[in-house]
Amino acid sequence: MNHMDISANKLSGEFPASLSKLQMLEYLNLSRNTFDGHIPEQLDHMLNLDTIDLSHNKLSVEIPKSLEKLQHIQVLDLSFNLLEGEIPTGGMFANLSAESFLGNYALCGARKFHVPLCLDKTERQSESNAARVITTCTIGGSALVVFVCTLNGISCCRKRGLLKRPYDIERLRKITLPVISYRELLHATNNFSDANVLGSGSFGSVYKGILADGTTVAVNVLNLSFEEASKSFDIECTILRQTRHQNFVKVITSCSNEDFKALVLQYMPLGSLEVCLHSGAHHLNLFQ
The missing domain is CATH 3.80.10.10 (Ribonuclease Inhibitor)
Incomplete structure (x- = not known):
């Protein structure tokens, strides 16, 4: 064999x-x-x-x-x-x-x-x-709270008092969260193909992707050549971890290292809120 x-x-x-x-x-x-x-x-x-x-x-x-x-x-x-x-x-x-x-x-x-x-x-x-301390930000739905802190490293966690006791570290190690690698994102978005682009701006681009389990997602990739984009990533993670509401897009996970930062978000098939509100091509019903 x-x-x-x-x-x-x-x-x-x-x-x-x-x-x-x-x-x-x-x-x-x-x-x-x-x-x-x-x-x-x-x-x-x-x-x-x-x-x-x-x-x-x-x-x-x-x-x-x-x-x-x-x-x-x-x-x-x-x-x-x-x-x-x-x-x-x-x-x-x-x-x-x-x-x-x-x-x-x-x-x-x-x-x-x-x-x-x-x-x-x-x-x-x-x-x-x-x-x-876990150095890769892995965010999953309601489990977003603690792990966003690791984006800024050990000092960030200390400032927020998350690691004051030794057993806190052991508790972190036992938490299981959905994680995703850069390689998986490449496959999901067809190598970040232009055909998968949902939108783009100075801070980065959003791609439609299909994960290995068939889940359709939106992958928000930041352009790290802009210093403000990296700050935006940290701020966005912080806001999302502090916000729980059924009408906000769910953060599924993230992929973050020195050269690459991306949020993997729940895919909205109707597009953005702006399109739904101001485009004549879309009509919202009572439940939307």
Whole structure:
């Protein structure tokens, strides 16, 4: 067997280290389950692997440096787990991008991965609690409240008093929210095709997208070349987390890193409120 795909099967428990015995395997996809524990170092025995997708699980601890031995890897996706520590830089890691590590709460390493620089041992001990703050804003409906704070990093959370007690951090780690990667947004919007554009302005563009589960959404992508656009993203998140009303567009989730910020919103098939009110092509009924 050289191909194994058991993704999205609601599997749980520790990562099955016995998989390392399948040394002829070339493709391994365990994504979108709830595997936990560490990534086994024995994976370095699977020298024929060219694709490893472990995204959207609950894998923790550090990424094994032994994975640098896998010379044929073309795709490694470890995004949206609970990994921490330094991202290796040798071997195939030298060719990976930040997308491979999105959504992990305490990774550090090279700047190209869009993570903080690693601290030395003394600094790491003094900052160990703070480093656990989730650094990717993941917003889901009513769960929008706490996680918007992470857009501005640790200091933002401290200002709002969200992390005053050690167990607050542990509570954050146990919260499950819908998350989405940049790669998924590319697929949903047909690579942000012009045909999917619903509207645009100086601060960015809104695209129609269809997620993997068939949900139609509006993806508000900010133009980060404008400093005010980034501020607008933070303000918009803050306002939406403070507002609950049945007539406001629901925020489904978001995707945010150093180079890309987008809100994924509930799709309004009738267009904007302005169009509904002022365009003769639309007529609102009593319930609308």
